[in-house]
Amino acid sequence: MVNTNKIIFKSILLLSYLIITAVLLFLISSLYSYFNTGADRSKILHTKIKKIDQYLPKVTWLEDGNLGREMNAQTLSEIESNYLDAWYIKNIAFSTNSKIGVDAYYTESARKNIFNIIQANKKEKITIERTTLSHNPDIFLFSEDGQLVVLEDKNVVEYKRVFKDNKFILEITEIANYKVILLLEDGFWRIRHLVKESVSEFNKKTKASPPISKTIKGINYYPQATPWNMFGSDFDIKIILKDFNLIKTANLNTIRIFVPYKDFGKAKVSESKLNKLRKVLDAAEKNDLKVIITLFDFYGNYEVLDWTLNHRHVEVIVTAFKNHNALLAWDVKNEPNLDFDSRGRQNVISWLEQIILLIKSIDKKHAVTIGWSNISSASILKDKVDLVSFHYYEDKDAFEERYTDLKEIIKDKPLVLGEFGTTSYRGFWKPFGSSEEKQARYYKEMQAVFAKNKIPFISWTLYDFNKIPKEVVGELPWRRNAQEHYGFINKNGEKKKSFKYISKH
Template sequence: MVGLNKNIMRAILIASYVVLIGLIVSALSGIFSYLNTGADRSKMLHTEIQKIEQYLPKIVWEPLDNEGRIMDAQNLSALQNDYLDAWYVKQIAYKTNKIAGIKDYYTDSSRENLYSFIALNKTEKTTIEATTLSHNPTLEFYSEDGQLAVVTDRNVVEYKRVFKADALVLETTETSTYKIIFLLEDGFWRIRHMVKEDNAIYNPEQKIIATDSLNIKGINYYPQATPWNTFGDTFSTDTISKDFKIIKDAGLNSIRIFVQYEDFGKARVKPEMITKLRQTLDVADKHNLKVVITLFDFYGDYSLMNWTLDHRHAETIVNALKDHNALLAWDIKNEPNLDFDSRGQDIVIAWLDNMIDLVKSVDDKHPITIGWSNTQSATLLKEKVDFVSFHYYEDLDKLDEAIKTMKTEIKDKPLVLQEYGLSSYRGLWNPLGYTEEDQAEYHKKIQNILAVNKMQFMSWTLYDFKDIPTEVVGRLPWRKRAQQHFGFINQNGEPKPAFQYISKE
């Protein structure tokens, strides 16, 4: 019995020893494998960059006709990715005055200059916010061993803002030419040398688009069952066609629709959303209606590092629809002045200015506007837009004077009252609200004011809605109830008294 117990103990000790040795060997094997595996760039990059989501400037390579070895598409793509990541890392570093990530994209010698510049800026409390918007690189040389490349990047459009102790001291957009030498290290292209050879102030051509024939008599449109979600899962061309017939028969000639930034896929616009948008314009064309497309709805992040993503979003949509017969105009953003307090007026204006340039670079035939929320902001960027749009939900007795004031300040651009209306909600949450008869009188009066001032218009909106998304007006019931009753047609599909004043005619 004693001998049996000793054998059992001996077997347990041997088994334990074997397991322990196995664990040690497994751990050593894992360490050895890790040390001999190429670094994962997504983990190396301390700024947690995912370029496909963070940085997408337009880049157009010249045809490959370089000296040395021919570069295949895969290597060219790798070079481009690492090059753009290097730009992005540097911009993050200049903004934060931190050096994290630089060593991953710059060689030992080139990063020392960056470190010195960042240290100086940190000492002097200077920060730089910058982004490149477009690149036009040419591969000049690719070594036979595949370890060195020389690139000239011409007409790089770079926007920057320089701050001193948090105060903006410089804002500029430049075009520059860079000469870059790359070395392939650890499987990644790192910048060995980068020199700016020349630069100039960027002055894009101001393309003049005729607006004499606009004659906008329109309405802002959402389907009654899906307000603020025209292009969702229940999208129906039959529903839209019936509504567009009502609009056309009422004497109107145009509609304004909205493209939600996130719903459409952000920088990577979803093809199915483009299809639905095009189908909507097809239906409008069938009913002889023109369409104003408002971009970037429900978007409020104007930060510089997102500009290239915003560009790709707008570029995709504008490219897809710019030749459509029903397209009337592009509205860059709905009520962007409401973001002045939270985002800063300077950066919002800069974003709008830049986006106008982008859209006009893609479509030089259709006019551009901005949907300002009031008359006070209407003069902003008046020299950049082709017609001036404003919204008015204030005292009608002051509208005529407001229009005359705008006409003295905006003499060479058409004015469009792009949104106006009155809610006919009177109930528990607003017992002193307006009735449907009050709403009709409002529209009768405003049509007279528009006629006297020869104003173009787009009213808000065709239908009363049963449900209003919380994102639109918040959760407060009195705000939701009011927003539900701006329509010319009630929730049962019946015309309200105001319908007879939907148009001047």
């Protein structure tokens, strides 16, 4: 029995040796073949950053010629890619105080300065979250041997947020000018010198958009069959046209809709989604309705390194629709203050401010607002927006007083009640809940307050829904069932008693 075990053990060892040897020979053979079929040896060693997915600051080249060798489009593209990768990896290095990846994008002499900064920051327990939002490079010299580039990068917009002992210290947005030398090594353009020549503080002041001429009487809108998925595969413009006609005949003049960030393609905005959004705006214009477009639905990251992706998303959408006749305003984000605890208040507010600045730099005609979840948050960034928008789902009897108090705080901006409403649900999960009669009474009383104080309003929402995504209200059935019954029209398509008070006629 012992001899049998020894034989089995030796056989296993021999078989393992043969397998390992075969794998090694295969790998060596593959590597030899790779190097002898025109492959670039440097690429197998170079840690390539996927910039297309992670870092997309706006780049505007000044292409007015350069000294030395003529620059072709492919080389320019490679220089841009490696140059932005270098910025991105440096941003990561300063936010983590890690040297990983730096040697791939900076020559030995250039990375010494970065490593010195990392060492000093580690000692002082400092981290710096940073990104660049725009670059304006101009090539001065491209050497005749194609190995060296000298460029100037002007008006680089840089955002920095400094932490000490993991506590926020300060943030600053700057405009800087750089002189840069890049060397071609191992098939990649690495930074040899990066010298900041001048720096000034970025001007965050913006001009107010023209005032909205009419009093907003609106409704937050989703088609009944596709709530929170309005632009998905079941998109049907005929249904939307019919709903918009109903909204118009109900004496409303505005709708608020939502653009989901991921569904629209994030930084690479889907052309098919843009076409669907255009059809919705066209349908609104046909029914003489104005539209508030709420951006970044189902987005909640706010990290500084994601900002360039967010900017490309905004840039495409705002540019596409800034001249549409149906557009009334841009709502940067729905209820961002709900992310204060999980994402950090300062992170969220800084992100909102940057998005406002970007929208206003592209569209100077339309108002910008933020859909705060409650009246307590409404004054945040009040000097940056054109409309102060807040939601109210609290005690209706306290609303008028709280609205009046807010008006005393914000005297120079129009206030808009961007969401309000109540459910008509009474059932297994809430046997002593609401009813259609209670819901109708709620809207009757709220409309009386609106009429008395001339308050612009946007109610929640046109329809009762059959299914609410868990991302909206979670898994708890008493919350989900209540949310399904906020509409003025029930699941069978019948007008509820509250429909009489959808607007003050």
